[in-house]
Amino acid sequence: MSRRLAPADARQALADALSAEYAAIYAYGPIGVQLSDAERRAARSAEAAHRARRDALVLQLSGDGGQLPADRAGYALPFPVTDRAGALRLAVEIEERTGAFWRAALPVTSGAERTRALNALTDCAVRATRWRRAARVTPVTVAFPGRPR
Amino acid sequence: MLRAGALLAVGGSTGPLAGCDLFDGDEPAPPPDPLESLADESRELAARHRAAIAADPSLADWLAPIAEAHAAHATEIRRLIGRPEPSGATPTGTTPTATPGDRAALLAALREAEQRGRQSAAKACVAAPGERAALLGSVAAARATHVEALA
Known part of the structure; x- marks a missing residue:
């Protein structure tokens, strides 16, 4: 997972966001396995939201006729997920990380494109808050969602 | 000024x-600067949360981090526009107050204020030049997470 947080232009920023969305979709597989009932449903709906962003990005970026970053068969997780606590921790991290890529798209986009990036950043931040609450992490919010720490 | x-x-x-x-x-x-009113809004939101804590101190653990986030937003926005925070009076000239007793009503009022704040920050983010967009995006997203945290 390349971590380029100062993309040169909108295309680069959105390609980076697409790679982050691929990785998020992948991560929700091992996350969901460790959760039950309501949390698993929340994980499914989060994954569906990331798939929707991915599809929109693929459509948009291939319309420009350029090269698309490729999805991979697997992504290295930052730590092995073996229980519910680890799954919730990874879910928080995935949302924070994906949000950071969308935030990086804000300075190099404008108009409707920037609105879409902002909506994506906001959705990631809200989901991270929900996962922190599920994990009983306090506070459940951060002051500057998406800002590199 | x-x-x-x-x-x-x-x-x-x-x-x-x-x-x-x-x-x-x-x-x-x-x-x-068009962002001065947004910085003022952050200060006002911080003051609202502090007033709610004063009215119901059992909310402190919950609301204090949110109040701090708003104060940090005000500072960062003012740094971005190069105009330091005026000392003293609250920006609107009125100090928000909250009535003790009805916890649910306190929280509902805060949620509403955060929701309005989210919209104004999102608008400012989309209208801003690129170099301002990332900070304003974080402010808008943070306010959205406050709505969630207050639910």
Whole structure:
């Protein structure tokens, strides 16, 4: 997972966001396995939201006729997920990380494109808050969602 | 600058006099930065949360981090526009107060304020030049997470 947080232009920023969305979709597989009932449903709906962003990005970026970053068969997780606590921790991290890529798209986009990036950043931040609450992490919010720490 | 700021901060307390002042004044005020009102809004949101804590101290653990986030937003926005925070009075000239007793009503009012704040920050983010967009995006997203955290 390349971590380029100062993309040169909108295309680069959105390609980076697409790679982050691929990785998020992948991560929700091992996350969901460790959760039950309501949390698993929340994980499914989060994954569906990331798939929707991915599809929109693929459509948009291939319309420009350029090269698309490729999805991979697997992504290295930052730590092995073996229980519910680890799954919730990874879910928080995935949302924070994906949000950071969308935030990086804000300075190099404008108009409707920037609105879409902002909506994506906001959705990631809200989901991270929900996962922190599920994990009983306090506070459940951060002051500057998406800002590199 | 103070006069223009007061005019911008849409409080009921400013009234038409501030407008007269602005047009009759002999010292031309520098044009207000469009983000000054957003910084003021952050300060006002921080004050609202602090007032809720004063009304119901059992909310402190929950609301204090949110109040701190708003204060940090105000500082960062002012740093971005190169205008330091005016010391002293709250920007709208009114200090928010909260009535003790009805916890649910306190929280509902805060949620509503955060929701409005989210919309104004999102608008500012989309309208801003690129170099301002990332900070404003974080402010808008943070306010959205506050709505969630208060649910």
